[in-house]
Amino acid sequence: MRLSPDQAQKIAEDLSLRLERSKTPVPIGVSNRHLHLTQEHWDALFGKGSQPKKYRPTRQPGYYAAEQAVDVEGPKGKIVNVRVVAPHRTKTQVEVSRTDALALGLNPPVRGSGTLTGAAPIKITGPKGSVDVPDALIIAQRHVHFSPAEAAAMKVKDGEFLRVRAGVGGPRETVFEGALARVSDKFALEFHIDTDEANAAWVKNGDLAYIV
């Protein structure tokens, strides 16, 4: 096979872009199971007038894990103590690992945050009551957060799919394909995976990954 000058140029540019991007280490954020609530569901679970209390900030500006937690339940099991992330949203969204989903007896789809098409039904119980939400349970799609400046520096566009290498030097080095790029001035550089993905690659919160 003989490449045309145009083909050769395109390959060279792609390799050069990948090489350039891979020089910026991306901190890994491991998402444990958690949920976002609407005001209405919060009121039903914790009581009207009550407020989420800050437990600790997340790396993404403006969000925080609350002290409050709920139980979630499916046909085969229950998981207790699932933490609320605040502030509230316009749709209730429960994010679990596939390991969790199998324990609950549910088969939620992999979805980007905020995309609840085909999400599985889930029962949520708080100290003041329960709600049955028909379309709230998802397994989070692996994704990389960028501020606009970070995205520009790495020539990444919002919605692009990236390949991310993690666990380099450890016993389970892994390349994650199809990591969704999400660019917003509310975001900071971070590669988000769930606990199954983190355990598969033998990485933990704050370890470094590389876009390759």
Place this chain on the structure above:
Amino acid sequence: MRLSPDQAQKIAEDLSLRLERSKTPVPIGVSNRHLHLTQEHWDALFGKGSQPKKYRPTRQPGYYAAEQAVDVEGPKGKIVNVRVVAPHRTKTQVEVSRTDALALGLNPPVRGSGTLTGAAPIKITGPKGSVDVPDALIIAQRHVHFSPAEAAAMKVKDGEFLRVRAGVGGPRETVFEGALARVSDKFALEFHIDTDEANAAWVKNGDLAYIV
């Protein structure tokens, strides 16, 4: 950069070998938590004179999952109903996922089967008694089983580390680095991963992977 003819030749040969290998689909075997027992530990847990009863064969010739199961326990938790794989071995070996290990409150290393250096301690309880084994708990190293003929056809040597692509076409395509090649006339072609790895790549038992 200009390659020497020798360097170019080497790269061409490596690419050609990878291309050739990737043409053979490798069935995925997802290992759920399980254990192998010594005769002595079996006797302590199930009673002297009792025998493992075949529940179903594994894909690897000669081994079978037994009907019998045990509970395993660490400082933070207990997992019930962990299945025994027979026939017995010369060392007791308990294989769990990292998700399981964290639930037990233990920090076992990633190890190839039969290599128990640094393995974590674990308490095992059966219907007739309990044993505390100081060095039995591991997290299995991803590996590929080959018969000698399969290894020869794919030019793979025992002990070699392979790169395996899984979940192609699914929502979580993943490339597993450092998969240990294990060649034996007791083996059949299969890529073994644990439940964390299977969930991370969104694959299940019998799905196909590719050595790339």
